[in-house]
Amino acid sequence: LRLESGLREAVAARAFELVYQPKIEAAGGRLTGFEALIRWRHEGAAVSPADFIPVAEDTGLIIEIGRWVLEEACRTATRWALDHGPVPVAVNVSARQLADPGFARLVEQVLQRHGTPPNLLELEITETVIMKDVRHHLPTLNRLRDLGVRIAIDDFGTGYSSLAYLRQLPVDVLKIDRSFVNDLPHAPDIASTVIALAQRLLLSTVAEGVETAEQRHWLAEAGCDCLQGYLISRPLAAEAAEAMVMTAF
Ligand code: G
Ligand code: G
Ligand code: NA
Ligand code: MN
Numbered sequence: 001l002r003l004e005s006g007l008r009e010a011v012a013a014r015a016f017e018l019v020y021q022p023k024i025e026a027a028g029g030r031l032t033g034f035e036a037l038i039r040w041r042h043e044g045a046a047v048s049p050a051d052f053i054p055v056a057e058d059t060g061l062i063i064e065i066g067r068w069v070l071e072e073a074c075r076t077a078t079r080w081a082l083d084h085g086p087v088p089v090a091v092n093v094s095a096r097q098l099a100d101p102g103f104a105r106l107v108e109q110v111l112q113r114h115g116t117p118p119n120l121l122e123l124e125i126t127e128t129v130i131m132k133d134v135r136h137h138l139p140t141l142n143r144l145r146d147l148g149v150r151i152a153i154d155d156f157g158t159g160y161s162s163l164a165y166l167r168q169l170p171v172d173v174l175k176i177d178r179s180f181v182n183d184l185p186h187a188p189d190i191a192s193t194v195i196a197l198a199q200r201l202l203l204s205t206v207a208e209g210v211e212t213a214e215q216r217h218w219l220a221e222a223g224c225d226c227l228q229g230y231l232i233s234r235p236l237a238a239e240a241a242e243a244m245v246m247t248a249f
Contacts, residue, residue, distance in 0.1 A: 003055050006042050011064050016040050018072050020089070020241035023206055023228045026220040031248040033088035033122065035228065036073045037235050038065070057096050066097040067106060074114040074121060080242060081120060085249035090122035090152060095129045099136070104143035111147065118148030124175065125151065127159035134165045145170035152206070157190050167201060174198045178209025181229070185218040195222050 010016060020034035040047050056062040069091050077089040097103055111118055123144060130137055130153060144151060152173035153161075157180050174197070180190040191207070198205045207219045210229030219227060236244070 003042075003047070003052060004059055007040075007052055007055055007059070007061055010040055010042065011061055011068075014068060015042075016065070016068060017237075018069065018076070019235035019237055020076075021228060021235040022233045022241070022244055023226045024232055026207070026216070026224050026227050031087065031244060032226050033090060034241055035090045035092075035124065035235075036069065036076075037092070038069055053094065057094055060096070062094050062096050063100060066094060067110075070107065070110045070121075071114070074110050074116040076238060077120040078114045078116045080245045081117065084242070084245045086117065086120055087245050087248070088120050088122050088150065090124050092124045092154065095132075098125060098129060098140060099133075104140050104147070107144060107149060108147055111149075119150065122150040122152055122173070124154040126154045127156050127161055130169070131159050131161055131165065134162070134169070138169070141170050155208075157194055163197075166197075171203060173204050173206055175206045175208050175228075176224070178229075181207045181209045181215055181219070182211075184215045188218065188222070191219070191224075192222060195224055199223065 017039045018036045019039055020036055022031055023033045023035065024030060025032055038049050040049070040052060053062065056065050073089045073091045077087065080087055107121070107123075110116070111121065141151060150172045151170060152175055153171055154175050155177045156174040157177045174194060176191055176194050180194070184191055195205050204225040206226040206228055207215070207224050208228050210216055210219065210227045210231045212231060216227060216231060
């Protein structure tokens with residue numbers, strides 16, 4: 001309950017920040033984009049989104065927080081594109097946001113308001129959230145795709161994807177869950193299978209949670225497209241991320 005009232009005040013005061021974790025090409029190391037991650041300092045300490053996002057979901061505060069995240073990510077992507085060059089920014093979308101009937105319209109309005117090229121925005125939705133009610137989410141996903149934003153399935157491999165649905169979903173990217181990357185290189189079956197599936201469906205792959213050089217080499221050899229994780233970089237404050245964008249152009 002204290003977390004909840006603190007969160008309400010934080011929403012009113014816009015007391016959040018986004019940090020940006022780089023993604024790079026597995027072959028070559030070129031910067032390909034960032035994942036935006038929310039941060040909240042409450043009573044002098046950082047509260048993990050793993051702790052407050054579920055509270056935000058339960059209370060409905062996620063709608064307003066999610067809107068702020070979208071706005072901030074689009075504002076940043078647009079500014080970087082104008083000052084340096086185009087770099088996509090991904091944001092995490094929670095179950096309740098995706099289920100909100102106004103979500104696709106909100107995304108459209110935010111893109112317009114900030115003059116953001118739609119292909120600079122990527123939406124990360126976990127496999128569990130999408131697959132729990134595919135038929136319900138499909139019209140929203142199709143509207144988002146029609147806007148030109150990219151859609152990534154987050155934590156892929158941890159849920160139960162119907163392969164028949166996967167083929168019909170308007171998605172662009174599979175993010176291999178960190179737990180399977182962690183198994184590399186000694187237990188590569190799941191990572192291999194996801195990469196093969198993605199290649200078959202013409203989707204691109206991002207490996208999450210890459211922490212060792214061995215994992216990086218395995219993934220590059222296996223044909224994984226992009227890498228993200230502490231080996232590449234921790235999530236960065238906006239200024240440090242912008243410095244990376246600058247050197248990429
Ligand atoms: O790095 P990390 O501690 O940021 O994230 C912990 C969890 O919180 C992850 O599951 C991540 O996807 C989620 N998360 C981080 N930022 C956001 C956000 O802006 N929106 C939502 N819905 N989830 C987020
Ligand atoms: O996929 P999801 O959005 O749930 O993941 C985001 C979370 O993963 C954030 O908490 C982020 O800080 C964390 N993260 C990013 N890279 C790494 C890594 O290399 N190792 C670990 N353990 N966590 C990571
Ligand atoms: Na994510
Ligand atoms: Mn993930």
